Amino acid sequence: MRIGQGFDVHSFSAAGEGFTLGGVWIPYERSLEAHSDGDVLLHAVTDALLGAVGLGDIGHHFPDDDPRWKGADSSELLASTVMTAREAGWQPVNVDATVIAQAPKLACYISEMRQRTAKTLELPAEVVNIKATTSERLGFTGRGEGIAALAVILMEPAIKAQR
Ligand SMILES: Nc1ccn([C@@H]2O[C@H](COP(=O)(O)O)[C@@H](O)[C@H]2O)c(=O)n1
Numbered sequence: 001m002r003i004g005q006g007f008d009v010h011s012f013s014a015a016g017e018g019f020t021l022g023g024v025w026i027p028y029e030r031s032l033e034a035h036s037d038g039d040v041l042l043h044a045v046t047d048a049l050l051g052a053v054g055l056g057d058i059g060h061h062f063p064d065d066d067p068r069w070k071g072a073d074s075s076e077l078l079a080s081t082v083m084t085a086r087e088a089g090w091q092p093v094n095v096d097a098t099v100i101a102q103a104p105k106l107a108c109y110i111s112e113m114r115q116r117t118a119k120t121l122e123l124p125a126e127v128v129n130i131k132a133t134t135s136e137r138l139g140f141t142g143r144g145e146g147i148a149a150l151a152v153i154l155m156e157p158a159i160k161a162q163r
């Protein structure tokens with residue numbers, strides 16, 4: 001078995017209509033600044049996966065100065081990373097992740113985020129846990145300047161495809 005952890009932060013823009021989190025569109029008065037779609041949760045999960053397999057980080061595989069990833073769908077980046085991990089001989093077992101955001105309230109989106117993220121990881125939703133917390137108004141997340149996400153993933157040897 002292998003374990004990996006990931007962490008990511010994206011800052012809020014001054015104005016906007018919302019942002020994507022765990023593959024789900026969250027309507028809000030601000031957007032997240034990023035080269036890709038800015039899905040901070042999926043970036044943390046992608047980094048956890050790469051860390052478990054010993055393959056560096058998301059910026060190494062999808063550089064933020066590469067026009068191919070401008071506005072990229074982070075679900076596709078994660079799906080591609082799952083494939084890379086399988087080729088390296090590893091597949092996900094379970095994920096636990098935490099989103100740190102003072103606002104908006106995320107509770108009503110968690111179930112859909114869980115299902116979408118699990119589908120991308122080719123896992124049942126039951127083994128993909130997603131939590132949200134504020135930082136009690138402390139620090140950059142507490143001031144509403146951005147969102148942070150943490151993820152931990154367990155990996156097992158990949159089952160070889162039957163011929
Ligand atoms: N952006 C957020 C933050 C938190 N929640 C939910 O509220 C609960 C209490 O948050 P605390 O920071 O006071 O511990 C938390 O457990 C989440 O269920 C949320 O929905 N959206």
Ligand SMILES: C[C@@]1(CO)OP(=O)(O)OP(=O)(O)OC[C@H]1O
Nearest residue numbers: 034035036043059062063064069
């Ligand atoms: C996803 C990538 C690539 O588009 O860019 P961002 O969306 O800026 O995200 P970040 O977590 O800062 O870095 C990883 C990237 O290289």
